[in-house]
Amino acid sequence: MTSVLPVVPTAPDAETAELPAIIGGSVLESDEVSAWFGSHKVLAGISLKMEAGQVTALIGPSGCGKSTFLRILNRMHELVPSASLAGRVLLDDDDIYEPVRRITDTRKRIGMVFQKPNPFPAMSIAENVTAGLKLTGTRVRGGERTALIEECLTKAGLWKEVKDRLNSPGGALSGGQQQRLCIARSLAVRPDVLLMDEPCSALDPTSTRRIEETIHELRREVTIVIVTHNMQQAARVSQTCAFFLAEQGTPGVIVEAGETKKIFSTPEDPRTADYVEGRFG
């Protein structure tokens, strides 16, 4: 197969742009993960290694279980009363589902950014950044708090736009700015992994481009896993890509995972080629 998806270059090239040499983040690995809602099995045997210093994109048609998988990765799946799962999720080799692990510790280490920006609208921009710290019981005061707010807003690519109005409500920002504020809020607890569930689907192209740049800048310090329906976005921002598929009422599986360049140029499975070339889904 020798198909090449036309890629519109907006974010810097994921492979070649200059990045800091030090790699942070953690390795996140799912081992034979299956998931159910009641008796409905929606994922079967998902094994995937999400490397530190990389962006891993989860792609696939609607309903194949990408969001469910993402929610399993930070223990949000178990919040649904009918939900159950099997398998292991390892964060730097420790199973986040072991009974001794506290859910708040997992959430602190594995942050999530959602499809729709969800800042606290009445809270100030500054308060939004530090809002997650309360949940994790972390205290920062005075100069340390000020420095943290600037650091996280800078990393999220929002500092310059909001530095003169940190006390304005978060709800007064544009959609794209709100999403970057949510990224800053996630970064404030210093996560090892950031999960992003279609973070640009509610945004215009300019805001999308800005978020993609932010993802690119963050990937050396936090492991990023992103669900996207946008093939060009997956090709632009990720180094690894996993193609999920649920065929004819069967649970979602990973058809193929590997280097993004290969998935988009010479995939092993014809179903992957059909999907990345837009022939279905």
Ligand SMILES: Nc1ncnc2c1ncn2[C@@H]1O[C@H](COP(=O)(O)OP(=O)(O)OP(=O)(O)O)[C@@H](O)[C@H]1O
């Ligand atoms: N809370 C829930 N209760 C019952 N079934 C659910 C629930 N959430 C998802 N499902 C089912 O699980 C399957 C996988 O859904 P999921 O949202 O993970 O897929 P997806 O690939 O992320 O889809 P999309 O791309 O449309 O967001 C679907 O059959 C869906 O109907």
